[in-house]
Amino acid sequence: MKPDSDGEERDVLEIQRTSPDLMCAWHWLTTAETRAAGVNSLFTTLRQSVRPIDSDARAALGRLLRDRACITRGREVVRNAHQYGWSLAYTLAWLSVSGGNSVMPPWVRHQFPQAGELVRNLRDVPCADPACGWCRERHDAARELKRWFGFAEFRPEPLDEYGQPMQQAIVEAAMRGRHSLAILPTGTGKSLCYQIPALSRYDKTGALTVVISPLVALMSDQVTGLEARGITCAAALNGLLSMPERSDVLDRVRLLAEAARRSRRGSVPRGAARAAGDARGAV
Numbered sequence: 001m002k003p004d005s006d007g008e009e010r011d012v013l014e015i016q017r018t019s020p021d022l023m024c025a026w027h028w029l030t031t032a033e034t035r036a037a038g039v040n041s042l043f044t045t046l047r048q049s050v051r052p053i054d055s056d057a058r059a060a061l062g063r064l065l066r067d068r069a070c071i072t073r074g075r076e077v078v079r080n081a082h083q084y085g086w087s088l089a090y091t092l093a094w095l096s097v098s099g100g101n102s103v104m105p106p107w108v109r110h111q112f113p114q115a116g117e118l119v120r121n122l123r124d125v126p127c128a129d130p131a132c133g134w135c136r137e138r139h140d141a142a143r144e145l146k147r148w149f150g151f152a153e154f155r156p157e158p159l160d161e162y163g164q165p166m167q168q169a170i171v172e173a174a175m176r177g178r179h180s181l182a183i184l185p186t187g188t189g190k191s192l193c194y195q196i197p198a199l200s201r202y203d204k205t206g207a208l209t210v211v212i213s214p215l216v217a218l219m220s221d222q223v224t225g226l227e228a229r230g231i232t233c234a235a236a237l238n239g240l241l242s243m244p245e246r247s248d249v250l251d252r253v254r255l256l257a258e259a260a261r262r263s264r265r266g267s268v269p270r271g272a273a274r275a276a277g278d279a280r281g282a283v
C-alpha cells in the first residue's frame with residue numbers, strides 16, 4: 001500500500017480528497033491487527049487522522065455501499081465488517097471503479113477469495129425488500145433492457161404460456177442464473193436474451209460470459225452494434241481476425257477468464273476457459 005512514486009502518492013491523496021469515506025474504511029479494515037502498525041502509520045499520515053473508531057468506520061462503509069449494492073446484503077456486510085479486513089478493502093476498491101473495463105486482479109482473487117464472494121453477495125444475489133433500490137433496479141429485466149438498449153419494453157411476440165413476452169422470460173431466467181434452453185424463430189430478438197444478462201452480470205460483478213455462435217458475420221455485427229451504443233466490453237474471436245487482433249482479444253478474455261477461474265477456486269470447468277480461447281465463435 002505504500003506509495004512508491006510521486007504519481008502514486010498523488011493518486012492516494014486525490015482519493016483522500018474525493019472519497020474520505022474510502023480512505024477511512026481502508027484505514028479501519030487493514031489495521032485491525034496490532035502487527036499492522038506500519039500500515040496504520042501510513043494511513044494516519046495520509047488521512048491526517050488516527051485510526052477511526054468502529055462507529056465512524058461502519059458509517060463510512062454504509063455510505064460507500066449505498067447505491068452500489070443491495071441494502072440488505074450491505075447491512076449484513078457492515079454488521080460483520082470486522083471479519084473481512086483486507087478482503088472488504090479490496091471489494092470496496094473494485095466497487096469504486098466498477099462499471100468500466102476494470103477487472104479485479106487475479107492475484108487479489110487468489111489471495112483474498114472472499115473479495116470476489118463479497119462482490120457477488122453484495123450485487124448479484126437479489127433480496128426481497130421492496131425498498132432496496134439496487135435489487136429493484138439492477139435485477140429487473142425490463143429496467144436492464146432500458147438501461148443498456150433504451151427500449152421501453154420487450155417484444156410483445158412470441159408470448160410464453162403465461163402471456164409474458166418470451167424474450168423477457170428468458171432474460172429473467174438467465175439473470176437469476178437458471179439453466180435455460182430457449183428456441184426462438186429468426187427475427188424475434190434472440191441476441192438480447194443473452195446480451196442483457198451478460199452485460200448486467202459483467203457490470204455488477206465483472207464476470208465473463210462466453211457466447212458460442214456458428215455465424216461469424218453475426219458475431220461481428222453484434223460487437224459492432226454494441227460498440228455503436230458505447231458498450232466496449234464485448235469482443236469477437238474467430239478465424240477471420242489478424243494475428244494482432246486475435247492476440248488483443250485473447251489478452252482481454254484471458255484476464256477475465258483467469259479472474260473467474262481463480263475466484264471460484266477451480267469450480268469452473270477447464271473447458272470453459274478453453275472455450276474462451278479456442279472457440280471459433282465467441283462473442
Ligand SMILES: [Zn+2]
Binds near residue numbers: 070073126136
Ligand atoms: Zn437488495
